[in-house]
Amino acid sequence: MSKSHAFVRPTDDPLWLKALLGATAIGFIVLLLLLPLALVFQEALAQGLGGFWKAIIDPDTLESVWLSLAAAAIAVPLNTVFGIAAAWCVAKFDFPGKAFLVTLIDLPFSVSPVVSGLIYVLVFGMQGWLGKSLAAHDVHVLFALPGIVLATIFVTFPFVARELIPLMQDQGRDEEEAAATLGASGLSTFLRITLPNIKWGLLYSVLLCNARALGEFGAVSVVSGHIRGETNTMPLHVELLYNNYDYVGAFAVSALLAMLAVVTLALKSLLEWRYADELAAVHRR
Amino acid sequence: MLNVDSVSKKFGRFAALNGASFVAPQGGFISLLGPSGSGKTTLLRILGGLEFADSGSVRFADLNWLDMPARTRNAGFVFQQYALFRHMTVVENISFGLKVRPRRNRPSRSEIQRRVRDLLELVQLSGLEKRYPSQLSGGQRQRVALARALAIEPRMLLLDEPFGALDAKVRKELRADLRRIHDHAGVTTVFVTHDQEEAFDVADLVAVMREGRIEQYGAPADVRKNPKTQFVSEFLSA
Numbered sequence: 327m328s329k330s331h332a333f334v335r336p337t338d339d340p341l342w343l344k345a346l347l348g349a350t351a352i353g354f355i356v357l358l359l360l361l362p363l364a365l366v367f368q369e370a371l372a373q374g375l376g377g378f379w380k381a382i383i384d385p386d387t388l389e390s391v392w393l394s395l396a397a398a399a400i401a402v403p404l405n406t407v408f409g410i411a412a413a414w415c416v417a418k419f420d421f422p423g424k425a426f427l428v429t430l431i432d433l434p435f436s437v438s439p440v441v442s443g444l445i446y447v448l449v450f451g452m453q454g455w456l457g458k459s460l461a462a463h464d465v466h467v468l469f470a471l472p473g474i475v476l477a478t479i480f481v482t483f484p485f486v487a488r489e490l491i492p493l494m495q496d497q498g499r500d501e502e503e504a505a506a507t508l509g510a511s512g513l514s515t516f517l518r519i520t521l522p523n524i525k526w527g528l529l530y531s532v533l534l535c536n537a538r539a540l541g542e543f544g545a546v547s548v549v550s551g552h553i554r555g556e557t558n559t560m561p562l563h564v565e566l567l568y569n570n571y572d573y574v575g576a577f578a579v580s581a582l583l584a585m586l587a588v589v590t591l592a593l594k595s596l597l598e599w600r601y602a603d604e605l606a607a608v609h610r611r
Numbered sequence: 612m613l614n615v616d617s618v619s620k621k622f623g624r625f626a627a628l629n630g631a632s633f634v635a636p637q638g639g640f641i642s643l644l645g646p647s648g649s650g651k652t653t654l655l656r657i658l659g660g661l662e663f664a665d666s667g668s669v670r671f672a673d674l675n676w677l678d679m680p681a682r683t684r685n686a687g688f689v690f691q692q693y694a695l696f697r698h699m700t701v702v703e704n705i706s707f708g709l710k711v712r713p714r715r716n717r718p719s720r721s722e723i724q725r726r727v728r729d730l731l732e733l734v735q736l737s738g739l740e741k742r743y744p745s746q747l748s749g750g751q752r753q754r755v756a757l758a759r760a761l762a763i764e765p766r767m768l769l770l771d772e773p774f775g776a777l778d779a780k781v782r783k784e785l786r787a788d789l790r791r792i793h794d795h796a797g798v799t800t801v802f803v804t805h806d807q808e809e810a811f812d813v814a815d816l817v818a819v820m821r822e823g824r825i826e827q828y829g830a831p832a833d834v835r836k837n838p839k840t841q842f843v844s845e846f847l848s849a
Contacts, residue, residue: 500694503661504756506681507688508708508763518711522698 366584369577381578386555390563391582396471397546397559398539401478405539406532409486414520416487417494418502431487434480442480443548446473469551474559477545482535489531490524497523526601530594537590541583612637613767613799618667619823620653627653629823630667635816637672640793640800642810645820646846651803652771654820658801659688659769671799672766686767687760687798691775693752695744701755702727702740708763730758733792750781757789761796768793768800774809786813807847811835819843 370378381387412431416424434442450467451457460467467473501523505515521528543561550557558566560583567576613635620628628650635641643651656662658669660681669676676684696704705727709718718726731737734754744752753773760768770789774782790813793800804810810817811831818828819842827839838844 500690500692501696503681504688504690504694504696504759505707505711507659507661507684507686507769508711508759509682509685510707510711511682514711518707519696 363584366577366580369573370581372577373574377574378578378581381572381575382582384575386558387563387567387575387579389555390558390560390579393471393474393558394540394560397474397478398536400475401482401539402532402536405479405482405535406486406528408483409490409531409535410524410528412487413490413494413524414516416491417497418499418520428491431484431491434483435488439481439542439544440548443477443545445480446476446545446549468549469553469557471557473549474546474557477549478539478542481542481545482539485535485538486528486531489527489534493524493527494520526597529597533590533594537587540586612670612672613639613641613801614670615654615658616668616670618654618657618664618669620650620657620662620665626823628657628664628667631820631823631825632667633816633818633825633828635799638797638799640790640813640815641802642814642817643801643803643820644805644807644810644817645826646805648822649820650823651805651820653823655769655771655801655803658767659686660684661688684767685763685765686769687763687765689753689756689760689768689770689773691772693744693749693756695752695755695759697744699743700740701731701736701742701744701747704744704755705730705758705762707759726762727758730762733761733795734758734788749777750785753777753785754788757792761792761798765798768796768798770800770802772803772805775804782809789813807849819846821846 370381412427415421416428416431447468448454449456450460450473452461457468467476501519502515505519510518541561542559543565546559547562547565550559550562552558552562552566554563554566560579564576564579564583567573567579615631615633617630617632618628619626619630631650631654633641643654645651653662657664657677660679664677667677696707699707706723709723709726712718728737731740734757736751736754736758739747739751744755747755756773773789774785777785786809789802802810802814811834814831816829817831817834818825819834820826821842827834827843834843835847838847
């Protein structure tokens with residue numbers, strides 16, 4: 327090392343330190359992320375592919391898959407719209423109470439999901455504010471799809487807004503102002519200027535939001551009522567199967583969930599790799 | 612005629628503009644000159660419709676200028692940091708203002724193409740049509756921004772320290788080009804700068820600003836020869 331002393335960059339570290347840090351990071355990832363994930367797949371296939379397949383095509387399991395997908399299909403688009411609207415408000419305008427609004431957007435992250443679920447029970451439950459009048463009109467929110475969707479929306483609300491606010495603040499208002507002086511309407515400015523500039527951040531946050539919407543347990547657990555084959559989402563179904571000692575079933579559904587996550591992340595990486603140039607151009611001038 | 616009459620604007624408790632007034636002829640080239648915090652950018656942004664005056668009025672070409680929203684003023688604005696649309700090519704940037712017009716007064720596609728070509732020639736950027744802003748130098752970016760502002764055939768051209776981020780040589784070139792373009796298009800131009808050499812070199816009329824007011828206003832030679840106040844003479848000798 328002393329031979330090449332003059333060529334050592336000031337930011338370069340000795341080899342043993344680099345090796346140590348690298349090994350620690352990789353060891354950590356293998357031990358805490360990859361190993362458990364591999365174990366899930368191993369358990370799911372404990373009785374071979376046939377056993378795995380039988381567990382998946384169980385009607386109650388299929389119903390839970392459908393319910394999870396339906397809840398995400400409603401919650402994610404709505405949260406995309408809410409998130410864009412919130413980020414647009416916060417990043418492009420000044421108004422009193424802005425700091426409070428930003429704090430409010432973070433609320434679902436800081437509140438325990440179980441508490442979020444209980445809020446809905448408090449509002450829509452039979453002992454709650456709206457429960458009786460809703461029941462009189464035969465509207466069911468709790469222990470049904472609407473409650474599950476509401477809980478999912480609440481828990482996953484910050485994903486899109488949180489990702490977009492710093493991005494939009496970083497990009498500033500100059501381009502929107504330029505568009506206005508050039509005669510563009512508000513809608514046209516949004517569609518032609520704002521949206522193209524945030525599309526990668528938006529895509530990323532929608533993918534994350536979707537992953538969390540499919541995986542949400544706590545809040546949904548409180549409002550769903552755990553009715554097998556009716557209001558059990560995939561994570562709830564995993565718990566139910568596990569508690570019934572149906573390990574192959576539990577791990578098969580877990581493997582499905584894990585695969586959804588892997589596909590989500592792979593999709594994100596693929597897009598980032600494919601559009602790396604454009605991404606760099608949009609992020610920084 | 613551009614008639615700016617006692618325009619005031621506060622940001623919280625800070626008075627950015629404190630009754631600024633001046634009158635300029637149609638087609639004039641006015642420089643707003645002053646130290647930072649003197650209110651020149653705020654006045655320019657009010658003229659562009661990007662900021663709203665608390666009081667005062669602006670009449671321009673017999674229009675109640677301040678009652679019109681930014682997008683109907685047809686005032687081309689050039690920003691210090693260019694504010695080019697970063698996901699659009701040079702051509703797309705320049706044609707933006709024409710493409711977003713409502714159909715009835717939108718030029719035809721071939722007319723837009725022709726106009727963009729002429730503008731590229733005017734700002735000397737022919738050959739760079741397909742580039743993105745990130746692939747251009749600072750001087751080239753500001754030329755694109757200038758062409759974009761001119762594409763809408765503006766009633767007024769507003770420039771906010773447009774050459775502030777550029778090196779001295781490019782500044783000089785662009786300054787001469789700007790004057791040439793102004794004389795060619797004949798559009799009323801308001802130019803904000805803190806560089807007195809730039810202000811005096813390029814404009815027909817110079818307004819020296821201080822603490823939200825116009826301290827002295829007149830032809831460059833007059834202002835230079837007879838500074839009205841100590842502030843002006845000190846600012847000019849700095």
